[in-house]
């Protein structure tokens with residue numbers, strides 16, 4: 413609210429949020445005036461009191477800006493579009509423009525977090541991942557939890573993170589707000605929205621590697637990312653360029669995938685029930701998971717023995733999506749019915765197939781509305797954890813004494829399987845929320861609602877509500 417000197421004697425202006433098309437929000441203003449000063453003051457006091465009752469709204473936030481993400485406009489976006497809204501909403505800020513990669517992550521280990529009501533991250537998925545690692549790591553350190561020990565439950569983070577999209581894909585922002593738009597995201601922060609989010613931990617030989625909230629992808633999306641890093645100068649277009657090249661190279665990778673299905677989960681990857689604000693599936697699944705964990709703690713169920721499913725094969729892509737992974741390039745996402753806060757991920761296995769078939773699958777998950785899983789070479793499972801071991805790793809483990817032989821044997825296998833393309837690529841890399849992982853043999857486990865964002869999930873559109881009137 414703001415006092416204004418106007419031609420009328422007494423007036424005040426109320427700024428409010430207006431919903432526009434496609435989940436975009438804008439800030440609008442309406443000015444009230446009257447000739448009675450006392451009445452005007454009463455109104456103003458009543459509104460101020462109401463605002464003060466909204467204790468979930470942040471008052472002081474810590475802002476990290478990556479000046480090099482996306483089109484390198486992070487600083488400009490923040491100064492022109494976000495800072496004026498924060499000041500209008502009386503949110504005070506401390507701003508750190510990062511000077512090197514991992515600056516924000518390292519800073520989060522040192523800073524006095526008690527001073528802040530939230531953290532704001534201006535950048536893309538990579539920058540968000542930095543902040544995520546800094547915050548989760550810091551909370552574990554403060555609560556004496558060893559994040560490197562896969563058996564210890566992690567402490568949840570109550571400090572919310574807001575994402576101002578200024579990257580190339582901005583998948584986490586898009587999938588939690590419904591649009592990549594800095595003003596909309598700033599308004600969600602100002603209103604103090606809260607969206608819990610699942611976080612996956614990734615280990616190599618039981619040693620902690622990374623956290624992930626969106627895509628953990630091997631094969632196609634690993635190769636797209638690896639190729640794109642060489643062409644960072646192309647900005648966001650580097651993904652399309654690398655995507656095209658990766659598609660032409662048509663590699664597949666051999667290995668073994670084992671996973672634990674999320675038996676308690678309500679919903680399945682092909683039920684077409686998308687995660688929306690106040691999602692019923694997330695609420696029910698997280699409740700069931702809590703019950704299951706209590707039973708496990710009492711020793712009624714032994715999760716270590718619980719049935720693992722194992723699939724050996726040749727894969728074009730292995731994608732674990734902890735959320736839909738919707739983004740402007742894939743508006744429904746890699747797994748449209750995956751949920752933000754249900755404690756599960758959708759594991760998508762795309763087995764070796766022809767180029768044409770792979771293209772059909774790609775087109776379905778990037779542009780068309782048809783079911784991308786409706787192919788005989790694609791399988792999808794809702795899981796709580798999974799492991800992947802590439803074929804050569806299994807062999808290396810078995811014959812670790814004779815490395816020369818393994819090299820020859822693997823090269824021979826690739827050449828006979830792939831006579832025409834002459835490829836010699838044994839392994840892909842993992843794409844972990846847009847960062848590459850060095851290790852290929854990994855284990856992933858989902859932690860239900862480990863962090864919270866300043867968001868509310870994607871709001872149901874009128875069309876969706878008409879289709880699913882009784883959902884929420």
Ligand SMILES: Nc1ncnc2c1ncn2[C@@H]1O[C@H](COP(=O)(O)OP(=O)(O)OP(=O)(O)O)[C@@H](O)[C@H]1O
Pocket residue numbers: 477478479480481482483509510511512513514515534535536537538539540542578579580581582583846
């Ligand atoms: N000052 C800096 N100099 C160099 N790199 C930085 C700096 N600050 C952050 N980074 C790193 O830049 C990387 C990419 O940033 P960001 O995610 O913002 O953009 P992007 O990669 O273009 O977008 P997306 O991840 O959405 O595809 C991150 O991994 C982050 O760690």
Ligand SMILES: CCCCCCCCCCCCC/C=C/[C@@H](O)[C@H](CO)NC(C)=O
Pocket residue numbers: 536537538580581582583626627633636637651652655656659737739741742746774778843844845846847
């Ligand atoms: C035949 C051409 C195909 C082009 C494919 C282009 C890429 C499509 C992008 C969909 C990605 C959705 C998953 C999001 C992943 C993000 O975590 C990550 C980092 O921002 N982005 C990418 C592209 O890996």
Ligand SMILES: [Ca+2]
Pocket residue numbers: 610734735750751752753754755756757
């Ligand atoms: Ca999930």
